[in-house]
Amino acid sequence: MITLDGLRGCWHLQRQIDDRRLGLAGQMDGTACWTPHDGGLLQLEEGVLRFGDAPPMQATRRYLWRDHGGVLLVSFADGRPFHAISADLPQATHFCDPDTYEVSYDLSGWPVWQTRWHVTGPRKHAVIISRFSPMLDHSDAAPSGSSA
Numbered sequence: 001m002i003t004l005d006g007l008r009g010c011w012h013l014q015r016q017i018d019d020r021r022l023g024l025a026g027q028m029d030g031t032a033c034w035t036p037h038d039g040g041l042l043q044l045e046e047g048v049l050r051f052g053d054a055p056p057m058q059a060t061r062r063y064l065w066r067d068h069g070g071v072l073l074v075s076f077a078d079g080r081p082f083h084a085i086s087a088d089l090p091q092a093t094h095f096c097d098p099d100t101y102e103v104s105y106d107l108s109g110w111p112v113w114q115t116r117w118h119v120t121g122p123r124k125h126a127v128i129i130s131r132f133s134p135m136l137d138h139s140d141a142a143p144s145g146s147s148a
Contacts, residue, residue: 001087002107004041004067007034011132013045021125026051028059032132040066042077099124 010033017026030047042064049059062077071086083092083103091104099121107113117128 001070001090002072002085002105002110002113004034004065004072006110007041007043007065008036009034010135012135013047013130013132015047015128015130017051018127019051019125020127021123022052024052030059031135034065037064040064043074098122 010031013028013030013032015028017024017028019026026049028047028049030045032043032045034041034043036042042062045059045061047059048056050056063082064075064077064079066073066075068084071084073084074082076082083094083101085092085103085105090107091102094101094103099119102118102120104116105113106116112131112133114129114131117126117130119126119128
């Protein structure tokens with residue numbers, strides 16, 4: 001299972017976006033850093049997003065991660081709940097009416113890992129795969145327990 005200690009630090013981030021509704025593909029190349037913040041870790045993603053024929057643009061995201069008895073709670077930067085994962089359930093669903101965001105975490109190749117989001121709704125149908133690889137040696141921060 002992924003832990004806060006295992007996430008701490010900076011990671012290379014490669015994100016592939018397959019917008020099946022629009023028939024467009026995109027990618028983001030950048031970094032994702034987890035740093036201590038308010039009793040948990042602040043995740044800051046920064047990179048360059050290329051989507052369809054649009055010019056490249058800077059992209060950022062922020063989330064707050066907290067450990068709640070072995071369950072990792074992920075919130076938006078403003079504190080609103082986003083999703084939770086655990087060793088028993090490395091997948092989650094987030095409803096953002098009218099859309100549904102389903103995520104699965106693949107930690108089997110730790111410290112290289114990925115998330116796969118499937119987004120559906122009346123105006124959305126996309127698959128977003130984010131791959132994370134360590135910028136520094138994370139070999140001593142392997143997840144404890146199952147490889148989820």
